[in-house]
Amino acid sequence: MEKMRADARRNRAKVLAAAEEAFAADGLAVPLDDIARLAGVGAGTVYRHFPSKEALFQAVVLERIEQFAEEARGLAAAENPGEVFLDYFVRVIKQASLNRAICDALAESGGHAFKAGAGDDFRVALGELLRRAQAVGAVRKDIDGDDLRALIVGCLAVERYSPGSRHLVRIVVDGLRASSS
Amino acid sequence: MEKMRADARRNRAKVLAAAEEAFAADGLAVPLDDIARLAGVGAGTVYRHFPSKEALFQAVVLERIEQFAEEARGLAAAENPGEVFLDYFVRVIKQASLNRAICDALAESGGHAFKAGAGDDFRVALGELLRRAQAVGAVRKDIDGDDLRALIVGCLAVERYSPGSRHLVRIVVDGLRASSS
DNA sequence: GACGATACGGAGCGTACGTTCCGGTTGTCA
DNA sequence: TGACAACCGGAACGTACGCTCCGTATCGTC
Numbered sequence: 001m002e003k004m005r006a007d008a009r010r011n012r013a014k015v016l017a018a019a020e021e022a023f024a025a026d027g028l029a030v031p032l033d034d035i036a037r038l039a040g041v042g043a044g045t046v047y048r049h050f051p052s053k054e055a056l057f058q059a060v061v062l063e064r065i066e067q068f069a070e071e072a073r074g075l076a077a078a079e080n081p082g083e084v085f086l087d088y089f090v091r092v093i094k095q096a097s098l099n100r101a102i103c104d105a106l107a108e109s110g111g112h113a114f115k116a117g118a119g120d121d122f123r124v125a126l127g128e129l130l131r132r133a134q135a136v137g138a139v140r141k142d143i144d145g146d147d148l149r150a151l152i153v154g155c156l157a158v159e160r161y162s163p164g165s166r167h168l169v170r171i172v173v174d175g176l177r178a179s180s181s
Numbered sequence: 182m183e184k185m186r187a188d189a190r191r192n193r194a195k196v197l198a199a200a201e202e203a204f205a206a207d208g209l210a211v212p213l214d215d216i217a218r219l220a221g222v223g224a225g226t227v228y229r230h231f232p233s234k235e236a237l238f239q240a241v242v243l244e245r246i247e248q249f250a251e252e253a254r255g256l257a258a259a260e261n262p263g264e265v266f267l268d269y270f271v272r273v274i275k276q277a278s279l280n281r282a283i284c285d286a287l288a289e290s291g292g293h294a295f296k297a298g299a300g301d302d303f304r305v306a307l308g309e310l311l312r313r314a315q316a317v318g319a320v321r322k323d324i325d326g327d328d329l330r331a332l333i334v335g336c337l338a339v340e341r342y343s344p345g346s347r348h349l350v351r352i353v354v355d356g357l358r359a360s361s362s
Numbered sequence: 363g364a365c366g367a368t369a370c371g372g373a374g375c376g377t378a379c380g381t382t383c384c385g386g387t388t389g390t391c392a
Numbered sequence: 393t394g395a396c397a398a399c400c401g402g403a404a405c406g407t408a409c410g411c412t413c414c415g416t417a418t419c420g421t422c
Contacts, residue, residue: 004368005367005368007368007370008369011369032410033372033409036372043372044369044370044372044412045370045371048368053409106342143352151339151349153339153342154336154338154339156338157288157339161335162327165331171332171353174356175354176352178352178359186397187390189398189400192400214379217401222401223400224382225401226400228382229398
């Protein structure tokens with residue numbers, strides 16, 4: 001992974017960039033040959049660097065999820081946890097809805113990518129924001145991080161079904177705020 | 182459609198029944214050959230009755246949606262529209278989540294099946310229940326039938342992501358109840 | 363600059379699946 | 393019951409795509 005030939009490292013980066021773009025636009029359905037062509041590389045080269053299309057996809061998705069987690073960690077110390085949490089929740093949904101790779105990763109196999117490995121960072125960071133928002137009474141207490149991830153999945157589906165309808169996500173947010181019943 | 186040979190009519194019914202079962206279990210991904218085998222019929226016979234796999238799928242899905250619409254019409258005259266509406270909303274989600282054909286139909290092409298043709302009956306009936314629930318103040322007034330369909334899609338995604346977690350749908354229901362903001 | 367190792371490209375393989383085609387079969391009607 | 397049309401089964405076709413293979417090109421080193 002470190003002592004690679006210079007051209008190999010270059011090509012690996014090109015493949016990753018092309019995959020990022022292609023998967024984000026068309027999701028997992030994009031043929032691997034297209035990614036190779038977009039990267040200016042042969043199909044064999046892709047397989048030299050990633051054992052399968054699935055592995056490449058996961059690499060791309062996990063990288064994006066890690067960015068979400070990073071952002072969440074940066075907000076963990078904010079002084080108004082309620083607003084911060086809800087803003088973050090909405091922002092993640094909006095960003096993810098623009099990225100078909102994320103949507104497909106969630107749909108496939110029940111969001112396996114969100115659950116395993118690097119997705120764990122996201123789970124932890126999101127859970128922390130939630131905990132703080134609950135502590136100040138901004139969010140109902142009968143939910144946990146797993147529930148939240150499921151809600152994100154649902155909101156993504158809504159967003160894909162009828163894009164841009166603002167108040168649907170707000171309904172969920174209102175539901176999160178409502179007193180626990 | 183009417184003056185068919187007896188065996189043709191029989192086979193058509195067998196294909197439809199098999200497709201219903203297979204699509205409900207495995208969604209659109211089930212190979213057409215499997216449906217034919219399940220129906221005890223050759224692949225050619227399936228194509229004699231339905232121009233494409235997609236058409237067969239739509240026929241099955243629309244039939245199911247029509248059942249939902251029927252049920253909704255039967256509830257239109259109830260004396261407690263608030264409860265009736267929310268119960269119906271939850272029940273549709275629960276039923277649909279058990280049927281991968283419905284889930285796939287919603288995912289594919291933004292729920293095209295729900296929007297066109299027979300799906301219209303569902304839209305109308307659902308809208309009527311909603312209107313009555315709003316009239317008695319049980320549901321916030323800033324949503325319409327299209328929003329509801331989108332919410333159903335989202336709840337289905339949640340259900341598939343983390344099955345059986347009751348209170349996620351309840352969050353949405355609470356959001357629906359919440360005062361309009 | 364030459365040599366071995368490493369990486370590249372893209373043709374080609376295997377598979378899966380939607381769809382079509384046609385020789386045989388079965389229902390219908392006179 | 394005979395004959396024609398409608399229908400059936402399933403082999404075969406075309407396509408798409410993930411993945412592999414191997415002759416060739418490129419890189420790093422001495």
